[in-house]
Amino acid sequence: MTTIQLLASILLRLRPWATVAASVALAGCSVQGPANGLTHDQGDAIIAELKEIHRTLLEQQRDKPADPDPAQPAKVQLDDSALHTLGAASAKVILVEFTDYQCPFCKRFHDRTWPDLKRDYVDTGKVRYVVRDMPLSFHAAALPAAEAARCAGEQGKFWELHDALFALQEKLSAATIRKAALDLGVAATLFDQCLKNPATHQAIEADTAEGDRIGVNGTPGFVLAEKRNGKLEGALVLGAQPTAVFTSRLDALLGAATPPR
Numbered sequence: 001m002t003t004i005q006l007l008a009s010i011l012l013r014l015r016p017w018a019t020v021a022a023s024v025a026l027a028g029c030s031v032q033g034p035a036n037g038l039t040h041d042q043g044d045a046i047i048a049e050l051k052e053i054h055r056t057l058l059e060q061q062r063d064k065p066a067d068p069d070p071a072q073p074a075k076v077q078l079d080d081s082a083l084h085t086l087g088a089a090s091a092k093v094i095l096v097e098f099t100d101y102q103c104p105f106c107k108r109f110h111d112r113t114w115p116d117l118k119r120d121y122v123d124t125g126k127v128r129y130v131v132r133d134m135p136l137s138f139h140a141a142a143l144p145a146a147e148a149a150r151c152a153g154e155q156g157k158f159w160e161l162h163d164a165l166f167a168l169q170e171k172l173s174a175a176t177i178r179k180a181a182l183d184l185g186v187a188a189t190l191f192d193q194c195l196k197n198p199a200t201h202q203a204i205e206a207d208t209a210e211g212d213r214i215g216v217n218g219t220p221g222f223v224l225a226e227k228r229n230g231k232l233e234g235a236l237v238l239g240a241q242p243t244a245v246f247t248s249r250l251d252a253l254l255g256a257a258t259p260p261r
Helices: 005-012 018-025 040-061 104-122 143-154 157-165 174-183 190-198 198-214 243-256
Strands: 075-079 093-099 127-133 222-229 230-240
Touching: 075 222, 093 143, 093 198, 093 243, 104 127, 104 157, 104 243, 127 143, 127 198, 143 157, 143 174, 143 190, 143 198, 143 230, 157 174, 174 190, 174 222, 222 243, 230 243
Parallel strands: 093 127
Antiparallel strands: 075 230, 093 222, 222 230
16 A cells, blocks of 8 residues: 555545545545535644654654555455446456446546547457446435436446436436436336336445445446456456556456456
8 A cells, every 4th residue: 555545544534524635536436425615724634634644654664665566456356247248248357347427536437538448448359347336325316327227227228328327417316317218218117117126226235235345435446357266356446547547457457367267
């Protein structure tokens, strides 16, 4: 863990309002939610605490070996959920995203990074892309959006609504979500039945629980993985990182990947 990462981790534990600073630093929406605006005194307190943390870290690390190679992050394992997936089933590398339709950092990834990854890796058959849900509790429209996308998926319109929801992010509401689905040709009766089905919500909860278990502490959260013995094994990438972060890691995985089994 780098000094910056450790500082961000400690900030998350300092006070509720420190979550804002840590969330921005990690380029993602924190599961702990936003805080109220900072007062002048609170801002001074953050600065003072950061200085103290930095001093403590320097003392602790003075006689310690360097941090491990960041190119070798801790491995995680998760189920291979293929419900919402793009790309060749035979792809050696799998990119899993835990997303929230109301998170601006998820939209940043969707708008800025995803088109390049889709063109160069998914459409070429090198990488399989999987979307899993992690609607954060303080985003009122995130859960209804996730449910709607799943229900549109039952009628073959998942990816169309997935894209439409991000395009509508600043206007998301029950009404705009429903209209977006129906505008895509989704049958209203089947759509409404799916939304009322407890299994739809339970599936989203299962995705969120899986993300929590492997350490996804905000959205977007990613796993860059290979399939081994029916499971996905790989490393976490947290936040809407620059495209180069994904391409470098994907290229490294593709160069070393073994055939899926």
